[in-house]
Amino acid sequence: MKYLPYVLKHLRRNWIRTGSTVMAMAVCIFLFCTLQTIIAAVNYGLKSASASRLVTRHSVSLVYNMPLAYKERIAQIPGVKRVAISNWFGGVMGLPPDFTKFFANFAVEPEDYLAIYPEYVLSDAEKQAFFADRRGAIIGPDLAERFGWSVGSTVQLESTIPPYRIGRPFEFVISGIYEVDEVRYPGTDGRLFFFHHKYLEESTRNRAGAGTFSIEVNDPDQAAAVGKAIDAYFENSDVRTKTETEAAFRAGFVSLAGNLALLLNGIGIAVTFTILLVTANTMSMAVRERRTEIAVLKTLGFGSGLVMALILAEALVLGVLGGGLGLILGKAMIGVLPSLPLIGDVARAFPNLGLSPLIASLGFGIAVFLGLAAGLLPALQAYRARITDTLRTV
Amino acid sequence: MSGNGKAPMVAVEGVKKVYRRDAEEVKVLDGLSLEVPEGDFVALMGPSGSGKTTLLNLIAGIDRPTAGKVIVAGTDVAQLGESELARWRSRNVGFIFQFYNLIPVLTAEENVALPLLLTNLSKKERRERALTALKVVGLAERSQHYPRQLSGGQEQRVAIARAIVADPKVLVADEPTGDLDSKSAEEILALMETLNRDFGKTIVMVTHDPRAAQRAHTQHHLEKGVLSL
Structure with missing residues (x-):
């Protein structure tokens, strides 16, 4: 020294x-x-990505949606256990939109989506309340803490995506706050907001379509083969699909930023x-x-x-x-x-x-x-x- | 042995020093012997290239002879390893350079205290000793000045304080007045006389200046690596 x-x-x-x-x-x-x-x-x-889950999107870009009817056809492909529609809503609070309060929000099919994603842990009462209320939403604990929301709070969001803009904000009621189990499901995001896809469909007069299909397969070892089969099924359709594992999808989403x-x-x-x-x-x-x-x-x-x-x-x-x-x-x-x-x-x-x-x-x-x-x-x-x-x- | 029966402070015995420049060998010292008794003040003179500075460097332990012995304060310096030699220098030799060579970012006091960093002294003790050394050279009041704030003569006095602060047995000076005006040179020589007379320091000084050499007790002349009185 x-x-x-x-x-x-x-x-x-x-x-x-x-x-x-x-x-x-x-x-x-x-x-x-x-x-x-x-x-x-x-x-x-990516850690939270499951090997037994696939994501199907429009083959050109995530920007384009797919027909809702694809869900039933995908569900019939051998190896597919369950399918859920999920759309990135891009909703923002405030008028004009306050982007400093932005958080990720999705329109999903509640029953199928929560069955495919068990990491969003809810009590049965909260689940039932969410399923029953078309304007219901579930949120992560971090999001609840950030804005001081609790079950019963109302939230207004207006989408930044043109087909989802209806001239007024969407109004939601918090039905439940999911729990994050870092031990069983590491990497689970505690800042997400999910609401009914039906609410989006009805409010936009069925303009919404399906942004992505979340797919659970019976056998994770067959995930790649099932993904190929899905894309092959829609090969000659107007709207072709691109199916990949959830990890690849998330990694690819990141690569969207060049x-x-x-x-x-x-x-x-x-x-x-x-x-x-x-x-x-x-x-x-x-x-x-x-x-x-x-x-x-x-x-x-x-x-x-x-x-x-x-x-x-x-x-x-x-x-x-x-x-x-x-x-x-x-x-x-x-x-x-x-x-x-x-x-x-x-x-x-x-x-x-x-x-x-x-x-x-x-x-x-x-x-x-x-x-x-x-x-x-x-x-x-x-x-x-x-x-x-x-x-x-x- | 010197005349008084005591071992000389500096004993150079049959020293040869050869430098290699590419394939050529340059013989700088050729079997030179010299004894400097304790408490003596010796001047080494001679033309450029005669080997004065080389001899001084050998005595100071910053160079090694090609052959022969250099015994200073009872130690054959050529036998010491690199780190032992460094330790030996810090305890036994004070070096005064022609161009002072003070560290520009350090104050006079810090420059003087520099050799004491190698000791186990506390910060307070180091400071006290540095101030004492500065008092000896008459610059205590300039202790917080940086080298750039001092005249050439003052810088050389600070350098002398640095040379004596660890209380070495031998002071070696390589043209200590070579960069000074006559008044400052006179002050430095007077100071060296004081250190020799009052503090008993053995001094070996290389100089070109005959007036400076006259202040020494003994003068030696070197010519082509050989000593002549």
Whole structure:
């Protein structure tokens, strides 16, 4: 510790250089944390995907709906146990719509959907209340907590999707709040809102159609074959289908954003490598400028190992400062991400979006590694520098 | 043995120093021997390239002889390993450079206290010793000044304070007045005389300046790596 003031004084020697290096490293760690958090959120969502469930959608895009009649035909295909219609409603509260209060909401067929998705745990009384009330809705515990809703609360939502807009908001009554069992069903999103598909159909005068079909198969090992059979059945129809496993569907949904994660991950790696080079260059310059000083330290009796350690300590401090700042920036960014325009919609779709201790530790570790790696070569040069050679060339 | 029967503070015995430049060998010191008694003040003079600084570096333990022995304060420095030699230097030798070589980001007091970081002294003790050393060189009131805020002569005095702060037995000075005006040079030489006379420091000084050399008790001349009185 007695050497720390000496190390810090050197970092303050050229504070613009030190500051810009720390900032560069902070940006790198900020990028890493933000990207990894998004990727972790995506993976968290995929965790809840069941191997026995398929999702069928319009072969062209999720934007287009399919005929409701497809449900009966899919149900007749061998291997299919149960089918439920599910539509992304895109409803928003407030007039004009307040997107800061956005949450995911779906129109579903209550009985079939809850049978296919046992992870939304409801008491029998709540289930019956939901089934019986056409305007009824069930919500997740996180959503209830966020808005202070309870059973009996009324909610008004207006869809952002043109066919679902009826000139007034849809009105719902909360019938139940489902429970999330993280042990049995990890990755269950506690922020969802489900209501009757019939309500949507009636209110839109049957314009709604089916956004997706959630399908439970008898044998998970046959899921791929059943999916192929479904798509083959509609091969010659006007509206062809695309059926995939639930995990693939969710992963594909994420890739709708242009495979953002892969792209940004690539950028992140490039930035990290660049920062390593920049920091290494900065450290080399700092050490080169101090060749005489290093020779003087050695003349005074500082061992080569100690001189090397002092330079590595400087690099370490740069890493710690950059990592710390990067984490603060990353945490702040992840916090405001859901309220940002455009990207906020995507961010809000992910449950559990937050900087995890694991990612924070990894980010900090990378910063420390970057600092040490950047300082290693200059430190080795200082270690090897011979006093007489250095003093002679000054 | 020196004349008074005591072992000399510095004993250089048949030292050779050869540098290699590519395939060529450059003989800098050629079987040189020298004894400096404890408490002596020795000046090494000679033309450029005569081997003065090389000899000084060998005595200070920052270079090793190709052959021969360099015994300083009873230790054959050539026998010490790299880290042992560094420790030995910190305890036994104070080095005064021509260009002062103070650390620019440290205050005068911090510069002087630098060698004490290698000791087990507390921060308070290190500070007290640094201030004492600065008092000896007459710069206690400038302890919080940075090198850029000091004149050349003052910087060299701070460098001398740094050289004596760990109370070494031997002071080696490589042209300590070479970068100073005559008034400052005079002050530095007077200070070195004081350190020799009042504090009993053994001093070996390399200089080109005959007036500086006259302040020493003994003058040695080097010519092509060989000593001549």
